[in-house]
Amino acid sequence: MSQPTTTGGRRQPASSPLSDLLTGERGLGRYAFYLPLAFLIAFFVVPMLLTLVWSVFERTNFWMEPGFTFGAYADFFGSARFENFLRAMKSSAISVLVAFVLGFPIAVFVRSSVPEKAQHKAILLFILPFMISEVIRIFALRPILGRHGVLNDALIGSGLIDDPISIFIYTPTGVVIGEVMSYLPFMVFCGFLAMESVPRYIFEVCDDLGSDTLTTLRRVIVPLAAPGILAATIFIFINGIxxxxxxxxxxxxxxxNAGTLVLNAISALDFPLAMAIAAIMLVILMALLLIGHWLFDLTKLLDPAKR
Amino acid sequence: MSNSVLAVEATGIAKSYGTVQALKPTDLRIEPNEYYVLLGPSGGGKTTTLRLIAGLVRPTAGRISIYGQDVTELAPDKRSTSMVFQSYALFPHMTVEENVAYGLTLRRMPRDEIRAEVSRMLDLVGLNGYDNRRPHELSGGQQQRVQLARSLVLHSDILLLDEPLAALDAKLRKDMCLELKNIQKTVGVTFVHVTHNQEEAMTVADRIGLVAGGELVEQGSPEAIYNRPEKRFTADFIGENNIFDGTATGAGLDIGGRVLGLPTPAETGREISLSVRSEDMRLLDGEPKPEGWQALSGTLIDKVYLGLIGSSVVRLESGQDITVRQVGAMSSGEVGASVTVAWPTEAGRIHLS
Structure with a gap:
């Protein structure tokens, strides 16, 4: 019976065991929407839980063994590490502030004064630095910020100072400069993204009502762009630490900073301590996100319908 | 008239963007308490004119005075003007009350005075009780009322409205037009209103200025602009007119083979246009042409019944299409039939330019 037959004129849609398996009514296709969830569980939830669990394990000579102790946390809070951690938070907060003061006006300017068609292109320019490895970008600051670097040479050459300034590098200021340089684009991106929900008319309305630039920023622009500013703030702050x-x-x-502390702990084979520090950062991040979401509904940033 | 102070007096104002001339040198005079409408096609220069008065753009030439004071160099907030923008111009994060109060808080007015003033304005625009709503909870019409209140509350001498009703649907626009006119009469402030919508302009205006191609083409009351347009452009833009272009001769207007009678004689040899409103034309159903009428024959190519009006399109032998609109009646002819269009000679209007 190898003859092709049609029964009662009805034609069966083409099907094979494979396509049935993937797209059939009971096929695997219906699970496709769960893929992101699986990804999130495998690469976020599980590692984070492991971090928490390992942070309370007992330390052994070269690894750790199951147990329940807050030794690592006691070690962290009871040593100079905690002070260092706080100092890193402070320097990171300064970086956020500087990035806001420098970056947010750029976002406002692009939104208010660049022709609508060119706005996205202008913002895309800020991606260019990310084409270069972060290590190289930061390393490249050394010959610029050093005692005999480009910046000092320029300042001396222009007669503004007589002796080179040594505060630009190998100081907390150097760290802030590096962080601002690395993370400024995020403030510009997020600021602009949030500004997109601000109609361009608003600037003219404010002009017409007699609102000066600072008042407009304070009472209209910053409140409207707050979700974006907050998103950038969290991002820069956490990265800075x-x-x-x-x-x-x-x-x-x-x-x-916290990164260095973790690295040192791992070098010293103190894995529970490394995990504990990571867990503390995780808690800070989650807390900031929660506060931000509670204040501004951060999902607005990605959903034009909610604006 | 000439010795009274004008609300707006612009002399030779012009605006260029690079090589593009948005507004050619223009004189504009607006009387106090007048509702003046700048009407015209998009890109014609009417919004530029409004923004020049507001101070949102600076003229490349000319001077602007408001109630006798030269404001050419003044910033928008230093002029006694307020602007109502097209739409989406409310502060989305503020309530209705905060929106309306914004300009007053900048002027450091005491809080309870602001409150009283704001609620008076919300009453005026019919939004009593909406104080605590947010803009996204309001309809388009309500949002525009809030904008109106936000501008009126500053008690500027001149209110500028930039296509304020463009985003509203036709029915709502009609209601808002009448309301705008009433509010203007109530507050007694000079309104300058920009629109491309003819009906809107006719409804609200005391006087219409027709702006196109960067020029103030013609101005006058709605009635004058509709019935007695001076320029060919006006006749073409306002209402539905049929326009014949040709050369004036002793006998009338030579439109290439046919000579049409003119209501008044025109200078022989001159290129002129004759416009006739479509509602002044008739289709002759076989009857002879009445005395003192002009007639042209053609083919009926389309007819549409619109309820109040029946509209027929006739293609003349010259190829020109003529629209004839008759109230209540419909041409009895079939599409494709030979017909004669006719109009009283005195219904024609001569345009020298």
């Missing part, structure tokens, strides 16, 4: 490259390359011998 966590990315060890910047203090390592620009901060000099004493410069330490």
């Amino acid at each position: 966590g990315v060890f490259l910047i203090p390592d390359i620009l901060g000099g011998p004493g410069a330490v």
Whole structure:
């Protein structure tokens, strides 16, 4: 019976076991929407839970063993590490502030004064620095900020100062400069994204009502762009605490942030301590996100319908 | 008239963007307490004119005075003008009350005075009790009322409205037009209103200025502009007119083979246009042409019944299409039939330019 037959003129849609398996009514296709969830669980929830669990394990000579102790936390809070951590938070907060003061006006300017068609292109320019590895970008600051670097040469050459300024590098200031340079684009992006929900008319309305620039910023623009500013703030703040490259390359011998602390703990084979520090950062991040969401509904940033 | 102070007096104002001339040198005179409408096609220069008065753009030439004071160099907030923008111009994060109060808080007025003033304005625009709503909870019409209140509350001498009703649907626009006119009469402030919508302009205006191609083409009362347009452009833009272009001869207007009678004689040899309103034209159903009428024959190519009006399109032998609108009646002819269009000679209007 190898003859093709049609029964009663009805034609079966083409099907094979494979396509049935993928797209059939009971196929695997219906699980496609769960993929992101699976991804989130595998690469976020599980590692984070492991971090928490390992942070209370007992330390052994070269690894750790199951247990329940807050030894790592006691170690962290009872040592100079905690002070270093606080100092990193402070320097990170300063970086956020500087990035806001420098970056947010750029976002406002692009939104208010660049022709609508060119706005996205202008913002895209800020992506260019990310085409270069962060290590190289930060390293490249050394010959610029050093005692005999480009910046000091320029200042001396222009007669503004007589002796080179040594505060630009291997100091907490150096770390702030590095962080601002690295993370300024995020303030511009997020600020602009939030500003997109601000109609361009608003600037003229404010002009017409007699609102000066500072009042307009304070009472209209910043409140409207707050979700974006907050998103950028959290991002820069957490990175400032966590990315060890910047203090390592620009901060000099004493410069330490949470990233450095974790790295040192791992070098010393104190894994529970490394996990504990990571867990503390995680808690800070989650708390900031929660507060931000509670204040401004951060999902607005990505959903034009909610604006 | 000439010795009274004008609300707006612009002399030779012009605006260029690079090589593009948005507004050619223009004189504009607006009387106190007048409702003046700048009407015209998009890109014609009417919004530029409004923004020049507001101070949102600076003229490349000319001077502007408001109630006798030269404001050419003044910033928008230093002029006694307020602007109502097209739409989406409310502060989305503020309540209705905060929106209306914004300009007053900048002027450091005491809080209870502000409150009283704001509620008086909300009453005026019919939004009593909406104080605590947010803009996104309001309809388009309500949002525009809030904008109106936000501008009126500052008690500026001149209110500028930039296509304030453009985003509203036709029915709402009609209601808002009448309301705008009433509010203007109530507050007694000079309104300058920009629109591309003819009906809107006719409804609200005391006087219409027709702006196109960067020029103030013609101005006058709605009635004058509709019935007695001076320029060919006006006749073409306002209402539905049929326009014949040709050369004036001793006998009338030569439109290439046919000579049409003119209501008044025109200078022989001159290129002129004759316009006739479509509602002044008739289709002759076989009857002879009445005395003192002009007639042209053609083919009926389309007819539409619109309820109040029946509209027929006739293609003349010259290829020109003529629209004839008759109240209540419909041409009895079939599409494709030969017909004659006719109009009283005195219904024609001569345009020299």
